[in-house]
Amino acid sequence: MTVTKAPAACLIGWPAAHSRSPLIHHYWLRTLGIEGGYVIEAVPPDDLRDFVLRLSLRGFVGANVTIPHKEAVLALSTPDARAQAVGAANTLWFEGGELRSTNTDVEGFINNLDASAPGWDRAEEALVLGAGGSSRAVVFGLLERGVSRVHLANRAIARAEALARQFGPNVQPVTWDGINDVLPRAKLLVNTTSLGMHGQPPLDVDVARLAQASVVADLVYVPLVTPLLAAATGRGLQTADGLGMLLHQAVRGFELWFGQRPEVTAELRALVEADLTKT
Secondary structure, three states: OOOOOOOEEEEEEOOOOOOOHHHHHHHHHHHHOOOOEEEEEEOOHHHHHHHHHOOOOOOEEEEEEOOOOOOHHHHHOEEOHHHHHHOOOOEEEEEOOEEEEEOOHHHHHHHHHHHHOOOHHHOOEEEEEOOOHHHHHHHHHHHHHOOOEEEEEEOOHHHHHHHHHHHOOOEEEEEHHHHHHHOOOOOEEEEOOOOOOOOOOOOOOOHHHOOOOOEEEEOOOOOOOOHHHHHHHHOOOEEEOHHHHHHHHOHHHHHHHHOOOOOOOHHHHHHHHHHHOOO
């Protein structure tokens, strides 16, 4: 009799102990009745190549990738257009024996906006704060969805300018001091910086300058309700939070590894919220 081992995926990071990914994927495995596993693998940078190239031999059908390995895994896999454009991958899977990679932060951000603020994509102009890896995923997603102009503000303007050159004329770099001038025109404001996160400096942006029909998104999820989102809600604006993006970005990886597309439910959100607010 042949014994088939249940499929398992992992999270590759250094460090990775505090990730909520196992909580999310174990919930879906349990609720969908799938025999499978998901574990954390703390992999130092020097060991990454060997670990990834032997992923299948280690018994894994795929993996999530987190800091500091998101850029390095591109060279160890066959990236799709999203991973190439963003310059980073966070999901690995096997297709026809080939190790493929993608960046699900793009659809995680967009799908969370769709769920939280339907109609957000009527915005012709958006303002994105920050020019790091998360910003690249956000900008790619906005352009793919048809936003005609993305204003990109960063404290170090050179980084915003470099990103704008990569994405083309629809992305306009903005100095940090120039944010107030853009706010009245932007129907979507997205914070991709760590400002406003627990232990970080506050994000000083005047949401009163936004038009009444604007949408505000924050990728920070600790705290769950950032000062930016609280201010936007106080004005009656639609918002999309970082926890929603975290949950939505996990969907495609699970589907690629385990063959069923899971749903982001209120029960799952409550489970992760409870874990985030543990003291």
